[in-house]
Amino acid sequence: MKMTTVIDATDTIMGRLASGIAKRLLMGEHIVVVNAERAVIVGRKEEILKSYKQTYDRGHRYMGPFYPRMPHLIFKRTVRGMLPRQTAKGKGALQHLLVHLGVPEQLKDAKLEVPEEFRADVIKQKVVRLEDISKFLGWVPVK
Template sequence: MNIDGKNLIMGRLAAIVAKKALLGEQINIFNCDEIVITGEKSRIFSDFKRVKEMGTHSTGPHQPKESFRIAKKKIRGMLPYKQSKGSEALARIKCFNKVPEEFKDAKLETIENINVDNTLISKYVTLKEISKFLGGKDE
C-alpha cells in the first residue's frame, strides 16, 4: 500500500498504518514532511523541545530531527516493537519525504477521513516545520 501523507493527521495515520502492518501488509508513506500534528503550535514545539533537551547526546533519549524519521518513530509507538511481531511489522513500513524514482509510477492512495482539510481542525503544524524547529536538514 502506497500512502500520500499530504495533510494527513499523524496520530490517526499512525494507528491505521500500524494495524495494517501487523496484519502483514507492506506500507510505503510518501510526503512525510507534509503530515500534520494537530494542536496549538507553541504546545507542540514545547513538547518536542522538552524531549530534545533531555539527557545528553551520548545517553539519550534521542529525538529524530528529520520529518520521515519523526513519522516512523510515532508509528513505532503504536506497535509492540520489542516483540518479534512488532519489529517485523515495523520493518514492513517505509517512510519518505519525497517520491523516490523506484516508486515514481506507483499509484498513491490517500485516506480521506483523516485528512485535516476534511475536519474542523484549524490549529496544526506540519512535520516539516517541526523538523526545521529541531534543526533538521529537511528542505
C-alpha cells in the same frame, strides 16, 4: 511476494495515520509512506513546538534516549510507539515500513493511496506541519 501499499501523507493527521498504519503492519502488510514532511499535527503551534523541544532535549548527546529531528524519522518513531515491539510480531512489523521525504524516483508511477478518513481538511483547528517542527528542532532540508 507481499503487496506493497504506497500511502501519501500530504495533509493527513499524523497520529491517526500512524495508528492506521500500525494496524495494517500487524496484519502483515508492507507499507511505503511518501511526503511524510507534509503530515500535520492538530493543535496550537507554540504548544506543539514546546512539547517536541522538551522531548528532543530530554535525550543526551552520547547516552540517549535519541529522538529524531528529520520528519520521516519522527513519523517512523510515531508508528513505532504504536507497535508492540517486545513481541516478535511487533518487531517484524516495523521492518515492513518505509517512510520517505517527498516521492522517490522509483515510486513516481506508483498508485498513491490517499486515506480520506485521516485528512486534516475536515478539522477546523490549527495544524502544524511535520516539516515545520523538524526545522524548529534544527533539521536543514537538502535541496
